[in-house]
Structure formats: structure tokens, C-alpha cells
Amino acid sequence: MASAEEIYEKVQDTLMDALGVDDDEVTPEATLVGDLGAESIDFLDIVFRLEKNFDVKIPKGELFPENLASADSNFAVDGVVTPEGIDELRKQMPHLDVDKFAEDPKVENIQDMFTVQMIVNFISTKLAA
């Protein structure tokens, strides 16, 4: 069982490889999109690398939420995530910091929940399972 520090360092290496960023940029609070410049396609690359580096399987939509804002769900209305949507996020994605997001639950703010710490949380839970 890897220690928290080992997990953090490996996540850091993963993001340095996937996003071409330096180690001092990859802080726990850094957001993948805003701070580290990730684009949607990088998420798939990150998932591939995490699977390889930690020897885990990460099914589609497990690490990064999907279809939350799609038209046929009632999880988002007029660009804002509904209370049902927030409940769903808490249920499905315990590795996300939903409390902070809930203060201003605009769809465009969803990506601010994707932090380095979020990935560390996810991997820690996954390895403990």
C-alpha cells in the first residue's frame, strides 16, 4: 500500500508527463485546466497514465464527471447545476470538493473542482478499495 506521499509524487510525475508542466507548478490546489493548462483531450491522456502508473482500471466517467450538463439531464438548468445535480456529484464523485463548488454552482465552474488534490483523493480511494 503506497503512502500518501508516494501517491502524491506519482500523481505529480503523471501530470508533468501529460501536461508538460514543471514540478513546482503541480501543487495540491492547482487546477488542471486553469493553472496547468489542460484541455479536454488531456483528460484521456491523464487517465491512461494513471492506469499505467498505479496499475488500476479507471472506467469512463469515474474520475471526471460526464454528461452532467447534457440537455436531457435535470442536473443543470440555464448553466447552473441544480441541487439534484449537486447531490449526484456528492454521491458519484466523493473525491471532488463539492462543498466549495456548491457556493457558486455554475456549469463553467465544474472544472475548478479538477485539482491535483482531487486526483490524489481519487487514487487513494481506489488503491484502498
Place this chain on the structure above:
Amino acid sequence: MRWFWIDRFVEFDSGSQAKAVKNVSLSEEHMHDHFPGFPVMPASLMLEGMAQTGGILLGEKNNFDHVVILAKVPKLTFHSWAEPGDTLTYEATLMDSRDEGGSTQVVAKVGERLVAEAEIVFVHLDHNDPELGAVDQKNFVFSTGLLSTMDVGAAGDGSK
């Protein structure tokens, strides 16, 4: 003119690895300007050939049910160059493959000389994606000379 930057496959091990060759010729017009007096295969076109080798390897694994799109090149290093008369070989290894896409590692060589190394990530799109025009990658591969070369097998002689 179709956008082919590989001439044929010489090995094809479905879902695992593939090797394609590209013969570099002075009759290719771009070589005359790249560069005058020093014709070398443009690195960008080598990357395209490497991506075609890896992309077809991934597409074939899923029977070309998805449209395979080059999405990202996380790593690309050129160590050397290729001149007219050289045969470039692109050796692609499928590293990951899942519903959303796949990733490959591709090595380019002339003989034993290492020319380039790349990591290439592809995503899958549906054939009925409204943003996509009519794309038929199965046709792209099978309506051309690549057809027979897909039957080379793992050993290059059709055997698995």
C-alpha cells in the same frame, strides 16, 4: 491525391503492434524545397506517417467501427533524419485501448539508425457524429494498396 505517408505495412499483429515502411524519394516535390541542396524528409510528415501506422493499428483492433482521430502527441523526439533512398520503418506498439480512444508508441528508424520516437494519443468519434463529414477509414485502408499489406501478419508472411 490521398494523404498517405506510409507505403505499406510489413508486419501487422492485430491489437498489438504494426510495422510500416515509407520509402523516401527525390521525386516527391516537397523534397526539392526542404531543403535546397539538402533534401530530407520533413519531420512533420514523418509524424504523420507514424500517426497513420499507430492509428490504423488502433482502428483495425476495433474493426474500424470508430473514426480514429489524432488527438495529442505527448512526446516527440527526432534523433536523426531521412534522405532520398532511405527506407523509413515505423514500428507502432499499442499501449492502451479503450472506448474513448487509445495511445501508441511509435519508433522511426532507417535500418538500425534511430530517427524518431513518439507517443501518440488518439480519440474515437462515432461515424454519426454530426460534426464529422463523411469519413470512411475502413475504406481508406481497404480500397487502396494498403489492403494487401494488412494481410502481412505478425511475421510479415501472412502468418500470425
